[in-house]
Amino acid sequence: MVKSPGQTEGARRLLVGSVVLLTLFAILPLSITGWTRYLSALPRALVIPATAPLTKLSSWIRGPAQHRDELPNTQDVERTLSEQRTLIAQLRAENERLLKALEAMKVIVATGSSAANVRTVVAPVVGSFSMSPTSTIRVKAGSSEGVTKGSVAIGDLSQVVGIVTDVDARTCTVQLLTSKETKNFKAAIMVTETEILECVLAPTSGGLLKGDIEWPTDPAKRERLVPQAGQYVRMEAGGIWPNSAIRLVVGIVESIEQSTSPTGVGRKAVVVRPTIDPLSRVGEVILRLEASPDAKEGSP
């Protein structure tokens, strides 16, 4: 640094020392120089109060005009708010649906369903014939996709929709689970995650299923297992239903009633409502196709 006229040697040394010190402070890490933030308290205490009226003046001159331009219309805000609320509600509903489906899938896996031998085809529903004597839906997937008679159609990942009764190359007909043509089938009321009460269900009016509960012979078990509304009911093996339908959801217990069947005098019957109600309204199904024994593992 050039020595200025009138600058003493001491002043020059002090200046050089200051420059060295400032250079060190400028390049040293904050972990070492962090304490210097306390030094800023004094100049801030002196300057900040004086800036307050100027800041107000600045806001007065620029702020309102600027903000006026930025402020959106109240109606726009309300509309956006309404849209966002709707979106949140839809996302919550979707989230709940997925959580339920996930829980259902967990149960299927835990109970050892033959999922490993099943491949799935997602297909849209192209027609619904719920007013016909045999409630059916038309699905856009056929033999070219590997659909065969007896394949199971499900909705919401685990709810049994019905069984394929007719197939052509591009489409198939699914007889709904609640169709009057559906034969009696065995199901399990999931009283707990591991304990079940068996029942035989048959379609009844209003898209419901009803059947007598088969009580266990063990009195202690009979005492402990109490069917209640809200419990899940799942498909059991047997009848026309293939193995790929086992443990899929048939519905939720709607009510427990006194049996009215001739063979069930004094017994209780369960009324089950499918989780998709009515089943004919389903827009898309998953067809569960049982793989042939020689099919390679992991093939679509």
Added chain:
Amino acid sequence: MSWPAALLLSWIFFALNHGLRDLFRIGDVTPNLVYALVVAIGLAAPPSAATWAALLLGLTTDLLDQMPTKAGEAATVIGPHALGYLASMQFILAMRPLMNKKNPLSFGFLALTGSIISGVIVVLVFTFRTIYNDPIAWHAKHELLVMLGSAVSTGIAAIFLSLALIPLSGFLGMAQGGQQRRFGKRA
């Protein structure tokens, strides 16, 4: 140079700089009104006093202008502005014999060029700190562009502020203090 008067004027300029910053803000670019005072002192004060004044004004700027860290906290780094003002003051002192000290355009030119010198040093210091993963949030390219924009706006602001600062030279007691004759001594 009257140090109490300079101190009072510095206080006013720091208050103006912080209070009116948002009024003149264009994006991230704001004029540095304090630098107009640095130019005024550099044009009129004795070199030794001008050098110390630049260093102290830069140090005060470092203490007042806290830097944001990556964690969102505020950090104080002493030195970059002090060194920047000091270096630019050397430039002003070197240039002032060539300048018409009563002309606002001289203020504007020196404020523009001095701000660039000072800004380059500030950018260099903070960019150097990024070598060792400094917690201060710093994007050299962006800051360099902001610095150049600020230098231009500071130059323009200095032209207008000079209308007040030129008459205030007498109040600072340095109307003649820094005068240097370019060609020999007066008889």
